[in-house]
Amino acid sequence: MPGDDLKEILREPGEILREGGLVAFPTETVYGLGGDAENAESSRKIYAAKGRPSDNPLIVHIADFSQMEAIAQELAPQVRILADAFWPGPLTMIVRKNDRIPLETTGGLDTVAVRMPSHPVARQLILSSGCMIAAPSANSSGRPSPTRAEHVADDLSGKIDAIIDGGPVEIGLESTIVDLSEGIPTVLRPGYINLRMLEEVLGQDHVRMDPGLMEENVSARPKAPGMRYKHYAPRGDLKIVEGAADDVVETINRLSAEAIATGSKVGVIASAETRSRYLYGDIVEIGPRSDEEEIARHLFGVLRHFDDQGIEIIYSEAFDTPQMGTAIMNRLIKAAAHQLILAARRVTRVIFVSGRGVCRAPMAAELLRRQDLTRPIEIFARGRVALFPEPVNQKVQAVLQGKGIELADYESEPLKNEEITDSTLVFTMDAGQRTEIIRRFANADEDNTYVLSAYVGDELDILNPYGGNLQQYGLCFEVLNQTIGKLAAKLNELAVSLPESKEA
DSSP: OOHHHHHHHTHHHHHHHHTTOOEEEEOSSSEEEEEETTOHHHHHHHHHHHTOOTTSOOEEEOSSHHHHHHHBSOOOHHHHHHHHHHOSSSEEEEEEBOTTSOHHHHTTOSEEEEEOOOOHHHHHHHHHHTSOEEOOBSSOTTSOOOSSHHHHHHHHTTTSSEEOOOOSOSSOSOOEEEEOSSSSOEEEEOOSSOHHHHHHHHOTTSSEEOTTTTSOOSSSOOSSTTSSSOOSOOSSEEEEEESOHHHHHHHHHHHHHHHHHTTOOEEEEEETTTGGGOOSSEEEEEEOTTOHHHHHHHHHHHHHHHHHTTOOEEEEEOOOOTTTHHHHHHHHHHHTTTOEEEOOOOOOEEEEEESSSSSHHHHHHHHHHTSOOSSOOEEEEEETTOOSOOOOOHHHHHHHHHTTOOOTTOOOOBOOGGGOOTTEEEEESSHHHHHHHHHHOTTOOTTTEEEHHHHTTOSSOOOOOTTSOHHHHHHHHHHHHHHHHHHHHHHHHTTOOOOSOOOO
């Protein structure tokens, strides 16, 4: 829209704002629902139209820094520094207010949140109206924020006076909010402008993240939009699955299959890298992980798409990307009401470890090989102190032969660090062995190395029969046999077979 044409187009919306009405308009972040920030009745109308709690403060949009000076009691030096660096742009600053902005606009707080948008429509609307514009996102409270004019119409048609269609927004996530009203500048809501960018301007240790940013706090009074109440939520039940990429894909496929089997309509939010690996439900690609801005831009639109399709359960990958990951995950976590699932480990290799690797470890490995596993798993026996190859202990061989099992070709091998991969589980026979392996091997840790009995829920270690009679070796075999049966069941739980049919 050329400048003169834009002024003419926005003349009527400007008049609506001056007269106390409400106008939805595009910004570079999301669409805002605007009213005269100095008119208490306009702010009350905004809360009513959105169904928004009246203690959730609104953001005042300005077109010139002098307006910030006019409504603040005083400004910390960092305010001007940040304004010079990021205004106009997607940064909101909280400062102490004077009496010019009514409490109805600030949610009853003595602070006010202010930003200077860079979108030409938003800036011209402020100028055309002659008002500072109080504007939260133009959606029903709690719903995904609008990134297109049609999103606004879906939520607010008939409740407000006008909607300005400026096309899809550029960023797609609300502005970064920094509190400068007291002490160290603190990020209360992450956005396009991240902590690193703020530190480059203010210096390290001169700005911090709110420590409760990703937590759910239902008792604290919100000082900025989006701090307390459930936000950005689709109508379906959204859950975020975290973990290694392979584990996340497998877990979402399993959970989707289970939900579909119960008759639920399922949606999946996938990255470009994993889109083709999902098998079930309405699968929507949000963008490549290398393009954080595309992921952010599409997030709310994807959530609204699932609403349009009547999706009841949504599984999303986590997007903890380097620059905007905090902002993206902040919105996702709030949309999911803090429902996070740790992806089940994708297990392709199991290693049993005992002392010299000639007794309990080879028995356990052979017993697991004989179990009915639902997917292929490499199974090995290793020695913690296997200094040279040895056959299975003679009494073990006798017990196994009595069960119809032959291990005549077995030779012990020491455990090697490179054998422990991201998809490996290592099982020791007692806690001391586990502690030593985690200490000695760089790839071993508390998430992949377990005492076998504890992993399956038993209290006692697998006792070492070394030096005992044949009956004691036989008892060790029986205990191991029961334990390995439980282990096989747990491994199969991590690999639930998926149904052949896909959701239409």
